[in-house]
Amino acid sequence: SSECRNGTPLVGASRTCNNGMSPGLISGTSSFATRTDNAFLPANLAAAIRGNTFTPYADPTNTAPGAPGAVVSAPIALHRGFGIPRDQTNNREVQRYVAAIEGNYDRLGFITNANWDLSVVYGEMNNRNRETGPDAIRFAHAMDAVVDTAGLVAGRPGQVVCRVQLLAAQGIAIQEQNPNTAATVYADPKTNPEIAGCVPLNVFGNGNQSPEALEYISASVTVLEKNIQESAVATFSGELGDFWGAGQIGFSLGAEYRREYTEGIGRSRDTANRLLQLNTGADFLGAEYETKELFAEVAVPLFRDSWMGEFAEISGSYRTFDYTTSGTGDVYGVSLVYRPIPDITFKSSFNTSFRAPNLSENFRPYAQTFVNPPFSDPCDTRVIAAFAGANATEIKANRIANCTTMAAARGLTYDFSQATTTIADDYRPNYASGIASVLGGNPDLRPETSESFTFSTVLRPRFIPNFSLVLDYYEITIDDVIVTPSGQQVADQCVNGPELDALACSLVFRNNPNNDADPFNVFKIGAPVGDPIGGFILQTLNFAKLETRGLDISVNYRVDTEELFGVNWGRFDYSLGALWLIEQKQYTSLTNRETFTDLATNVFYPRLEGTSRLTWSPNDRLSVSWLADWMASQDLVKT
Numbered sequence: 001s002s003e004c005r006n007g008t009p010l011v012g013a014s015r016t017c018n019n020g021m022s023p024g025l026i027s028g029t030s031s032f033a034t035r036t037d038n039a040f041l042p043a044n045l046a047a048a049i050r051g052n053t054f055t056p057y058a059d060p061t062n063t064a065p066g067a068p069g070a071v072v073s074a075p076i077a078l079h080r081g082f083g084i085p086r087d088q089t090n091n092r093e094v095q096r097y098v099a100a101i102e103g104n105y106d107r108l109g110f111i112t113n114a115n116w117d118l119s120v121v122y123g124e125m126n127n128r129n130r131e132t133g134p135d136a137i138r139f140a141h142a143m144d145a146v147v148d149t150a151g152l153v154a155g156r157p158g159q160v161v162c163r164v165q166l167l168a169a170q171g172i173a174i175q176e177q178n179p180n181t182a183a184t185v186y187a188d189p190k191t192n193p194e195i196a197g198c199v200p201l202n203v204f205g206n207g208n209q210s211p212e213a214l215e216y217i218s219a220s221v222t223v224l225e226k227n228i229q230e231s232a233v234a235t236f237s238g239e240l241g242d243f244w245g246a247g248q249i250g251f252s253l254g255a256e257y258r259r260e261y262t263e264g265i266g267r268s269r270d271t272a273n274r275l276l277q278l279n280t281g282a283d284f285l286g287a288e289y290e291t292k293e294l295f296a297e298v299a300v301p302l303f304r305d306s307w308m309g310e311f312a313e314i315s316g317s318y319r320t321f322d323y324t325t326s327g328t329g330d331v332y333g334v335s336l337v338y339r340p341i342p343d344i345t346f347k348s349s350f351n352t353s354f355r356a357p358n359l360s361e362n363f364r365p366y367a368q369t370f371v372n373p374p375f376s377d378p379c380d381t382r383v384i385a386a387f388a389g390a391n392a393t394e395i396k397a398n399r400i401a402n403c404t405t406m407a408a409a410r411g412l413t414y415d416f417s418q419a420t421t422t423i424a425d426d427y428r429p430n431y432a433s434g435i436a437s438v439l440g441g442n443p444d445l446r447p448e449t450s451e452s453f454t455f456s457t458v459l460r461p462r463f464i465p466n467f468s469l470v471l472d473y474y475e476i477t478i479d480d481v482i483v484t485p486s487g488q489q490v491a492d493q494c495v496n497g498p499e500l501d502a503l504a505c506s507l508v509f510r511n512n513p514n515n516d517a518d519p520f521n522v523f524k525i526g527a528p529v530g531d532p533i534g535g536f537i538l539q540t541l542n543f544a545k546l547e548t549r550g551l552d553i554s555v556n557y558r559v560d561t562e563e564l565f566g567v568n569w570g571r572f573d574y575s576l577g578a579l580w581l582i583e584q585k586q587y588t589s590l591t592n593r594e595t596f597t598d599l600a601t602n603v604f605y606p607r608l609e610g611t612s613r614l615t616w617s618p619n620d621r622l623s624v625s626w627l628a629d630w631m632a633s634q635d636l637v638k639t
Contacts, residue, residue, distance in 0.1 A: 031433065032136075034144040036075065039160040040202040049077045059424040081143055081203030084214050086133035086277065096123040112248075114238035120231070127225040129264075135219040136275040137178050138194060142217050145200035162198035164189065179530020180273040221270040221278050228261040247301035247313075254295050261288040262359045267367075281367030281438070287359050289326075295319040309340035317351075326356040326447045347456040355448040361482055361540040364441035370434030371487030371536055377525060378492045379403035381416050381426035388637050390597070395496050402495040403427070406510070412523055429520040436526070437487060437536035446542050450478040466558035475549045480542040485588075487536045491525065493590060503590040507537040544587035547596075553578040553610070570618035578610030606631040 036046040054074045057066035102117035144163045151157035152169040164174050168189035176183045189195040201213040235254035242248050264284035271280045299315040313336070320330040333351035340346075376383045384399050400416045407414055407427075414427035452474065459469040485493070493504035511527040518524075526535040555576040561569040584605050589595040599605045609631035617623040 032081070032140045032143060037146055038143075039145045039147045039200065040204050040208070042204070045077075050075045052076060059422060061421045061423065062418060063421060079203070082206050082209060083134055083139060083143075083201065083203060084132070084209075084218055086131070088129065088131045090127055090129050092125065092127045094123070094125045096121070108238065111238040111240065114236070116234075116236045118232075118234045121229070123227075123229045125225075125227040129223045129225060130220060131222075131278050132218065132220045134217050134277045136277050138198070138217045138219075139201070139277070140177070141194060141198045142201035142213055143203045145202070160200045162195075162200055164195050165198055168195055178273070178275050179528075180275060219274065219276050219278065221267055221276070221280070223264050223266045223270075223283075225264040225284075226262065229259070231256065231258040233257075242301075244303075246304045246311075249301070250299045252297045256293045256295070257290070258293075259288060259290045260359060261286065263287070279367055279369075282365035284363070284365055287363040289324045289356070289359065291321055291323045291356070293319055293321040309338060310342060311337070311339045313337045321354070323356050323447075325362060329354055329447075343459065343461045345456075345458040345460075347454070347458070349452075349454045351452050353448075353450040353452070355450075355482075357442075357445040357447060357482055357540070360441060361484075362441050362443055362445060364439075366438040366440035366533075366537075368534070369437050369439040369538060371437050371538075372434040373431055375431050375435065375488060375491075377427075377429050377431065378495050379406070379414075379416060379427055379523070380429055381414065381418060381423075382428060384416055385418055398498055399495045402497075402500050405500065406495075406505075407523060410510070410523065414523070427520060427523065429524045430518075431524070435487065435536065436531075436534035437538055438533055439484070439538045442539045442541060445482060445540055446480045448478055448480050448482055450476060452476045464557075466556075466560075468554075468556050470552075470554040472552040472554075473550075474552070475547075477545060477547050479545045481544075481546050482540055483543055484538060484540050487525075487538060489588070490536060490538070493588065497589065497592060497595065501590060501592075503541075507539070509533060509535055509537075511535075541590060544589055544593040544595075546587065547583065547585040549582040551580040551582065553580065570616055573615045573617070574613070576610060576612045578608065580608050581605060601632075601635050603634045603636060606634050608632040 034041075036049050038046075052074045053071050055071050056069045058069065060066040098119065098121050100117060100119035102115070104116070105114040106112065108114040141162050141164045145160055146163045146166055148154075148159045148161045148166055148169075149157060151159065153159065153161045153165045167174050168186075173185045174189050174195065176185055186192050186195060197216060199210065199213040199216040201217060202208040202210070233254065233256045235252060237250070237252035239248040239250050262284065263286040266283065267279075267281060268283045271278075295318065297315065297317045299313060302312040302314060303309070304311050315335050315337075317333045318330065319332070320328070322328045331352045331354050333349065335347065335349035335351075338346045378384075378399055384396055384403075387396055387399075403414070403416045407416075413425070415425040416427060418426065454475075455473045457469075457471045461467060490504050490507050494501050494508050495505075508525060509527055510523055510525050511531065512521045512524045513528050527533060553576070555574070557574045559572040561567055561571070581600050584599040585596045586599055587593060587596040601607050610629075612628050612630075613625055615623050615625040
């Protein structure tokens with residue numbers, strides 16, 4: 001709860017108040033104001049709030065603390081009000097139908113062991129997503145309860161009523177605070193269900209809320225979601241013959257058709273321009289894509305049991321496709337297997353890949369979301385000064401220059417570099433609550449493409465029975481990686497480079513009004529209540545690329561004590577799986593494809609990690625295992 005002083009609310013609300021002659025103020029969908037005359041506020045708490053004081057301090061410098069000033073009155077308090085929880089219930093129904101026919105021929109012309117099949121699949125998912133929570137306008141009216149001492153509302157003196165009802169009975173215009181309506185006051189408050197139907201809500205203490213008040217503030221949104229997939233696949237495979245004694249040349253041909261459809265209807269209808277503490281936004285109108293693909297594979301044995309070795313085979317694959325959303329393209333791959341002796345096998349492959357954006361990534365409509373604390377404004381003077389890690393000096397300088405440019409464009413001047421000893425000219429914002437934003441898809445996404453190279457060595461030495469060692473080296477590059485960056489990532493990306501990142505900056509909005517006591521509000525990320533976008537557009541984007549190199553290690557060994565020692569002490573099985581990460585580069589710039597961050601040895605990216613398991617099985621009914629997970633140390637901050 002909060003009070004007013006000199007006609008100004010002591011919370012960060014964007015509207016004025018007038019000493020009980022207006023409804024409680026609303027800031028966003030989760031911050032509400034009432035006054036110390038609230039009918040449910042215990043008298044001792046009300047008295048304590050009215051007596052609250054605080055000591056203001058002068059701005060400190062970089063070398064000295066601020067000096068305390070005179071004690072001033074501060075009749076304010078923060079309370080986490082009790083009401084109804086936000087719940088979500090999903091009822092999902094999935095159906096899938098498959099039809100297939102197949103056949104084979106011992107010989108079909110020059111092809112032997114011919115096989116064919118045709119399959120058709122239809123799948124449908126229907127989901128009823130029901131979200132319940134508070135109507136923000138009604139919650140504000142209900143929690144701002146007062147005593148009607150004269151009985152003006154219903155003729156019952158001393159009755160607890162909503163303040164808006166008392167104001168209506170007094171003939172006072174009631175301010176409309178729903179940003180989704182053009183009206184500034186309620187046209188007929190005595191018949192409007194938001195006013196006439198208001199039921200006072202006791203927000204002090206869990207369980208003190210009446211069922212009638214909870215019913216009044218309750219709201220729900222029901223979305224009917226549907227996903228449909230249709231596909232048809234035809235394949236034909238066979239063998240062409242053994243022309244040099246190495247084995248049969250095998251091949252496979254095929255065609256595939258696929259259709260994907262999705263929709264989510266009902267959110268717009270149920271929201272009905274109300275201000276709800278729920279996930280609101282536009283309906284996901286029906287969207288679909290179709291793809292037609294042709295593919296082929298061939299495997300050619302090179303030799304078997306020859307002077308060059310025991311076995312070798314080369315194989316290749318090719319696929320061409322046509323997406324209605326992402327256009328045409330093709331991918332291919334080639335692999336080689338070589339076993340010079342039975343104890344060792346070498347494998348190598350090179351492949352290209354393609355991933356089209358899914359329907360949600362492409363077409364999801366904007367829906368409200370929040371960038372919640374902890375959020376650090378990259379232009380905050382304190383954040384810049386404390387920034388550490390790789391390229392810290394360069395990024396600090398970039399942020400200072402870029403933030404200065406953005407502030408100057410708005411006619412503002414801040415000391416982003418702590419060039420002066422005073423902090424009075426520093427930029428020191430405080431983001432105490434979430435930043436209202438929107439989350440959605442991007443119809444301009446490019447598909448992901450990738451190249452991968454692998455080289456494997458498999459050791460199964462005959463002189464060590466039941467032992468195997470597999471070493472898999474890999475190199476993978478993914479271009480145009482599809483991601484949905486966080487608000488923090490977008491804000492940092494905007495100012496981290498040598499110049500402002502035009503694309504990232506276009507998704508960050510510093511549109512807060514400068515009409516309250518926060519001196520930094522005018523440059524903070526955010527927008528006025530009711531702005532259709534808010535502080536961020538969090539949409540799917542294409543990062544430049546990802547690169548990684550590493551070595552997967554797998555070891556397996558089994559010892560049967562009776563076979564090895566002639567004494568039956570059971571069987572011992574040991575396995576080891578490990579990863580040696582050589583390189584993990586993330587090219588996250590939206591405009592500069594050469595800028596990257598090396599994540600190797602960072603948290604979650606240890607240079608070496610693995611899992612080992614030792615199992616003792618004395619008989620077929622009992623086993624005891626010892627499992628160990630381990631990883632190398634990781635850097636919290638790289639310098």
